[in-house]
Amino acid sequence: MSKYSQLDSIRLLATLPHPCGYLEDRDATTVFVDPEVPVDQVLYSRLSELGFRRSGSYLYRPQCASCNACIPSRVPVERFAPNRNQRRCWRRNRDLDVIHQTEIDTDEQYALYARYIEERHADGEMYPPSREQFRSFLNNPWGTTRYLEFRLEGRLVATTVTDVLCGGVSAIYTFYDPDEDRRSLGSYSILYQIEWARRLGLPSVYLGYWIEACQKMAYKNQFQPLEILENHRWSQKAD
Structure with a gap:
């Protein structure tokens, strides 16, 4: 266990204000854990409880001076109730095999990732893709x-x-074949992670930040009940 697992002495660094990637005409500031801090599963889990996410090996959280639109969200596994469309999505993808891997640095995986970025996110920060x-x-x-x-x-x-x-699974990213739209693979991947977390005996699936004014984040509200972190407390989001 890291000596930082009690959240003592963790140094946070802040970026300069930069254009927000989710809301137009707004600047964002991000705080992130000092890369010199040794991270283990316990520390990562505790920081997730406080609303941090990861990108690569960086743990970060929005901390904007005049905006609090980025709200951490998670699905409570035992209380989740799939709606009609989600039940259909689950049935539609029953013909897929799911294989758990510990690494994906292969040409096959990169080719799918690059195609997804090029066809779906050519206007985003990750374009153009690279290995x-x-x-x-x-x-x-x-x-x-x-x-x-x-x-x-x-x-x-x-x-x-x-x-x-320690207290759930954290959905980091999903990329898929753009020709398979009818399968709703992004939604199916969340449904699968909810079921997987249930099998593991873990209580939550962390979905990252929910932003009410951002259409790209609207899908998270379909997974009910949805819990959000406000005023340092997780509670069920009101409909």
Whole structure:
């Protein structure tokens, strides 16, 4: 266990204000854990409880001077009730095989990732994709990450990057074949992680930040009940 697992003496660094990636005409400031701090599963889990997320090996949290739109969210596994569309999505993807991996640095995985970024996020910060970006963004050195491969008759159609925490799993990123839209693979990956967390006996699936005014984040509100972190307390989001 890291000596920092009690959250003592953790140094936080802050970025300069920069254009917000979610809301137009707003600046954002991000705080992140000093990269020199040794991280283990316990520390990572405790920071997730406080609303931190990870990108690569960086643990970060928005801390903007005049905006608090980024609200941490998670699904309480035992109370989750799939709606009609989610039940259909689950049935629609019953023909997929799911394989759990501990690493994905392969040409097959990168090709799917690059195609997804090029066709779905050409206007985003991750365009253009690169192999180095692929490695640094999705991986971390703490031994908590699992990669869920979704395959149709052997063909890779989607990959979900997820971290196993002490109190849940954290949905980091999903990329998929753009030609498989009808499957709603992004939603299916969350449904799968909820069921997986249930099998592991873990109480929550962390979905990252919910932003009411950002249409890209609207899908998170479909997973009910949804818990959000406000005023240092997790509670069920009001409809």
